[in-house]
Amino acid sequence: MAFTSVWLREPRKPGGPGRSREEIVAAAVELLDEEGLDGLSMRKLGARLSAGATSLYWYVATKDELLELAYDQVWGEMTVADPDKVGWRDAVSVLAHSMRQVMLRHPWLADLLGRLPALGPNALHVADRMRRMFKVAGFRGSDVDFAGATLTAYVFGMTTPEIAWNSAMGETGDDTEEMRATVRRAVAEFPEMIEGVDMNARADPRAMRELSFDFGLVSVLDGLERRLTT
């Protein structure tokens, strides 16, 4: 009914007997990394902690709360540089690359971003530092938020399809050759698309994605920088 989040209510007092929140979250992240979002069920997580499936409900009101916790946990892996030392453009750039790497390391993140509120301490810390970066750059007022939203939208939007591609490939094995043939067939009636598929035929897809990410990131940063000079 009301807007809720794990972070908006008091947690169980830690330090008692029984499992700790950290233990549970760590196990959840493990399971998510191994089996993906669909692989995480309360029963499986319970088993991994050698507990009954429903014991978890003592620590967590709902599965979504558990996901919020796991979510914030990995936000802690982001690298935030100090814009006063390295300059805002480098700081933002490092953060963007770091966000991408964390997402690639935890592919289930893509499914959660934008679906869950990001009010955990780690997520807030990153957001706080990012605001700082754009203020150092010279943005003022709402533009600070707009710039931040633009940057994260880009990174998130660029990395999500990359993850999907990875996992599609992971399941298929690396028969890139055969699948390119089928894609070419699907694309047969679209002249521009044929050109695109053919052009990328002999490129290394992994390297290509790095190039693409950097191309877009530079574009976004240039475009943001332009907002400052008027």
Next chain:
Amino acid sequence: MAFTSVWLREPRKPGGPGRSREEIVAAAVELLDEEGLDGLSMRKLGARLSAGATSLYWYVATKDELLELAYDQVWGEMTVADPDKVGWRDAVSVLAHSMRQVMLRHPWLADLLGRLPALGPNALHVADRMRRMFKVAGFRGSDVDFAGATLTAYVFGMTTPEIAWNSAMGETGDDTEEMRATVRRAVAEFPEMIEGVDMNARADPRAMRELSFDFGLVSVLDGLERRLTT
């Protein structure tokens, strides 16, 4: 095992007795619009077509195939302008706004983007035309794809959180006042964030999101344009 998609195999010959694929897809989109991704189950969709839950498996191999069909269906709602007539920047801009509107109209799209392959005719048509736009702009080689990826990443990444916000608000009712208070509490230790929350306190959130989207879109377009002048 192998990489699959509805679009890569022959459909049931249409025109026979029984339900048509269009009928089923239309019902699926309806149900998705009304109840969201979690609201669509094979049983509910079957009921809506006054059929047994499992009858659908005659037309569709799996639920994901059904989603692929619904997915491509709404790609058909995108507005694609002719860059030779209106210029590449306007054409891209119109497409970007259109993508956002379609996503807001079908919030479940956000959950599917990047999760499913987009090999349907409507999605390919849009991609084809977008490639055209960036070629008219002057991009060559892989840069055409990079520019397209950047643009769609931005729109997708920007609109996904907007949808999440909308649905969170939809469930809560519009007690924006109370929830801003709780957010402020969560954010208490992060000085930059406090400023951000306070600043936006009396702004109309809906108008704010339009502004934010346009700010970012102009930035992305400026940044892309800059790639052309070197």
Next chain:
DNA sequence: ACCTGAACACCGTTCAAGT
């Protein structure tokens, strides 16, 4: 060719009951 119902192996969550 098309549709059905029963069945299988799962889910998240509640709750009374145990220690």
Next chain:
DNA sequence: ACCTGAACACCGTTCAAGT
């Protein structure tokens, strides 16, 4: 304070059987 098992109301998908 913490944990359990049984139970409820769901899932997607398979398959033998019907018309």
